[in-house]
Amino acid sequence: xxxxxxxxxxxxxxxxxxxxxxxxxxxxxxxxxxxxxxxxxxxxxxxxxxxxxxxxxxxxxxxxxxxxxx
Amino acid sequence: xxxxxxxxxxxxxxxxxxxxxxxxxxxxxxxxxxxxxxxxxxxxxxxxxxxxxxxxxxxxxxxxxxxxxxxxxxxxxxxxxxxxxxxxxxxxxxxxxxxxxxxxxxxxxxxxxxxxxxxxxxxxxxxxxxxxxxxxxxxxxxxxxxxxxxxxxxxxxxxxxxxxxxxxxxxxxxxxxxxxxxxxxxxxxxxxxxxxxxxxxxxxxxxxxxxxxxxxxxxxxxxxxxxxxxxxxxxxxxxxxxxxxxxxxxxxxxxxxxxxxxxxxxxxxxxxxxxxxxxxxxxxxxxxxxxxxxxxxxxxxxxxxxxxxxxxxxxxxxxxxxxxxxxxxxxxxxxxxxxxxxxxxxxxxxxxxxxxxxxxxxxxxxxxxxxxxxxxxxxxxxxxxxxxxxxxxxxxxxxxxxxxxxxxxxxxxxxxxxxxxxxxxxxxxx
Numbered sequence: 001x002x003x004x005x006x007x008x009x010x011x012x013x014x015x016x017x018x019x020x021x022x023x024x025x026x027x028x029x030x031x032x033x034x035x036x037x038x039x040x041x042x043x044x045x046x047x048x049x050x051x052x053x054x055x056x057x058x059x060x061x062x063x064x065x066x067x068x069x070x
Numbered sequence: 071x072x073x074x075x076x077x078x079x080x081x082x083x084x085x086x087x088x089x090x091x092x093x094x095x096x097x098x099x100x101x102x103x104x105x106x107x108x109x110x111x112x113x114x115x116x117x118x119x120x121x122x123x124x125x126x127x128x129x130x131x132x133x134x135x136x137x138x139x140x141x142x143x144x145x146x147x148x149x150x151x152x153x154x155x156x157x158x159x160x161x162x163x164x165x166x167x168x169x170x171x172x173x174x175x176x177x178x179x180x181x182x183x184x185x186x187x188x189x190x191x192x193x194x195x196x197x198x199x200x201x202x203x204x205x206x207x208x209x210x211x212x213x214x215x216x217x218x219x220x221x222x223x224x225x226x227x228x229x230x231x232x233x234x235x236x237x238x239x240x241x242x243x244x245x246x247x248x249x250x251x252x253x254x255x256x257x258x259x260x261x262x263x264x265x266x267x268x269x270x271x272x273x274x275x276x277x278x279x280x281x282x283x284x285x286x287x288x289x290x291x292x293x294x295x296x297x298x299x300x301x302x303x304x305x306x307x308x309x310x311x312x313x314x315x316x317x318x319x320x321x322x323x324x325x326x327x328x329x330x331x332x333x334x335x336x337x338x339x340x341x342x343x344x345x346x347x348x349x350x351x352x353x354x355x356x357x358x359x360x361x362x363x364x365x366x367x368x369x370x371x372x373x374x375x376x377x378x379x380x381x382x383x384x385x386x387x388x389x390x391x392x393x394x395x396x397x398x399x400x401x402x403x404x405x406x407x408x409x410x411x412x413x414x415x416x417x418x419x420x421x422x423x424x425x426x427x428x429x430x431x432x433x434x435x436x437x438x439x440x441x442x443x444x445x446x447x448x449x450x451x452x453x454x455x456x457x458x459x460x461x462x463x464x465x466x467x468x469x470x471x472x473x474x475x476x477x478x479x480x481x482x483x484x485x486x487x488x489x490x491x492x493x494x495x496x497x498x499x500x
Contacts (some may be wrong), residue, residue, distance in 0.1 A: 012204055012315045024240045026180045026188050040315075055420055062419050 079117035093498075097434040122191040125168065127144035128159060129214070133202050137209040139276060139480075140320050146480045152213035153222055161216035166272040170195045170210065171217060171305040174247075174262045175254035182255040199305075203312040207319040207471075211299060211309060217268050218299045221291040222479060228338030229293045235455065236340055239301040244452045247304035248379075256437045257392040262304060264273035295338035299477065310474040320471055320478045324490035327468035334469065336485040341476040348465045360461055375450030387438040396431035399424060 001009070048056055082229065128451045132152065139148035172197035180188040199210035211218045246262075263269065268277020276284060288295045299306055313319070321340070322333050326396040333342060379386075387393045395413050397404060406414060406424075417427065471482065 008315050012317065015312060015315065016201060016204055019197050022269055022473075024171070026177065027190060027193060031465055039468050053113075059419050065139075 075497045083340050105311060122189065125164065126191055126194045129198060130155065132159075132199065133210060136213045136478075137202060138205045140209050140478045141206060141318055143481045144320075144480060146157045146325065146484050149213045149478075149480050152472065153219035154217045156214050157223065158333070159216075160214070160289065161220060161268070161272045163211070166266065166269045167263075168192050168217060169217070169266075170199050170215065170302060172260060172266070174305050175250055175260045175262055178251050178254040179257065179368075183257055187270060190300065200308060200312050203309045205317045207316045207473060207478045208309050208313045209478045212305070212480070215299075216272065217266070217303070218296055220224075220268055221240045221287065221298060222272075222477075224288050224291040225295050225338055226292045228295050230335065230338075231294065231340060233340070236300070239376045241452065241456065242301050243304055243307045244449060246302055247307050248448055252386065252438070252441045252445050255441060256370075256387075256390060257432055258387075267298065267388050280442055296477065299431050300475070314471055314474045320475050320476065320480065320483070322469055322471060323486045324481045325488050327366070328488060329468075330487060331469075333482045333485040336482040337458075337471075337476075339470045339475065339477060342482060343466055343472050345467050345469065346463060346465050353425045360473050364454070364461070364475060367457070368451060369475070371454045372447040372450035374446075375448070375453070376443040376446035378445030380439055382444045383438040383442040384435060386442065387435045390438075392427065393431045393434050399427070 048060070132155070136149065136152050139145050139152065160169070168191055173192045175191045176186075176188055177196050179186050199214070202209055212221055213222075250260075250262045253261050265283075267280065267287045270280040271284045271288075287298055329345070334344065336342070388397060391413070395417060397418075398413075403424075406418065471478075
């Protein structure tokens with residue numbers, strides 16, 4: 001095995017190990033407090049009906065009449 | 071000729087799906103006294119877990135099959151058939167979601183947002199094509215990615231591009247990658263999905279602008295091979311890097327190259343490395359001087375890149391809905407009492423105070439400042455390494471696929487007259 005092959009093999013091992021280890025971490029990481037930052041506006045959110053976040057509860061209470069119609 | 075007719079029919083068929091875009095309502099929408107409003111268009115419902123696992127199985131089987139077809143069978147027809155399957159399943163049936171290209175953003179969001187838990191299917195769609203690329207080259211791009219497959223299908227009369235044009239345009243995916251990571255890391259938006267030109271075509275519900283964009287890409291694909299994959303795809307950047315280290319990659323010839331030059335212009339993506347005759351070696355002093363300059367130049371470029379992108383952090387941050395809302399309220403404080411737009415209405419309903427919103431927006435803007443420095447430095451590094459690469463000449467004696475940019479589509483294989491294990495010449499069909 002020449003130097004180039006050795007570097008490639010080491011790089012391959014490192015990247016494959018990194019992908020597997022990183023993937024396992026992301027899959028089993030402890031999930032923090034549930035948040036909905038990507039859909040800040042409750043009114044637009046399709047999960048609103050089943051959402052248990054305080055923001056959603058608050059929104060549903062304040063808009064009880066309109067959310068019932070959805 | 072047959073292929074051209076199929077493509078034209080396909081274009082007409084897909085165009086017909088968008089006639090509703092131009093349509094106007096014959097009568098105005100009814101106004102209900104009960105206060106009922108027209109329901110908004112919803113995003114697709116989440117897929118049942120069992121079907122998510124089915125997607126994973128289909129991905130694994132497709133990748134394995136394409137890899138076998140490319141490396142063992144060396145079959146272009148097989149790759150073409152798999153492309154049609156991928157367009158049908160991952161494209162039209164699965165409506166382009168989950169896709170590996172977009173999954174990159176979910177990964178970034180999962181890293182930076184502690185409240186986000188990544189689904190296993192998204193993780194597999196991100197990781198498995200990279201692992202395959204690491205060992206077998208970009209077989210995912212060959213026929214499993216529906217975005218690549220649909221462009222490949224439209225390629226009719228490829229036009230060769232100058233190498234320098236390809237190099238310059240080849241920097242765009244890095245910029246797009248930097249921006250998409252920045253926006254996903256700050257929980258702002260998934261820009262890759264939002265501006266995916268083919269999603270609207272697969273879902274048959276594109277807005278007029280996205281239909282025009284998708285149509286333009288397909289039109290360009292007729293003459294310039296896979297423009298999205300080569301000059302825009304951010305996931306392609308990662309596949310390019312991993313594929314360079316691949317253990318077994320597609321080879322043009324199954325045995326020894328006989329330098330017949332038949333494959334020279336066979337690649338519509340300009341991904342074949344031509345032989346470079348050996349020259350007299352440069353003296354050691356010149357090489358050391360050149361590399362010394364590069365070692366100084368790369369950190370300078372990284373600094374310039376970081377400073378430039380960070381300077382625009384406020385503009386970039388305005389894409390974030392919270393920052394945008396805070397900015398609107400800051401500019402016009404009375405808007406909260408007057409305006410009834412959905413953003414203002416939602417903010418009022420959330421019960422948050424202005425101060426809370428401004429604090430959150432300020433935090434996001436400062437995240438963009440830091441992210442701007444990192445993204446810019448990354449781009450500077452890419453520019454620096456691209457310049458360094460231009461100064462390195464690797465001598466080759468055979469025609470070989472460029473492991474980074476080759477999509478393993480197996481077009482070149484049919485041009486090689488050498489037969490495996492025998493070194494005899496195939497009879498060419500003319």
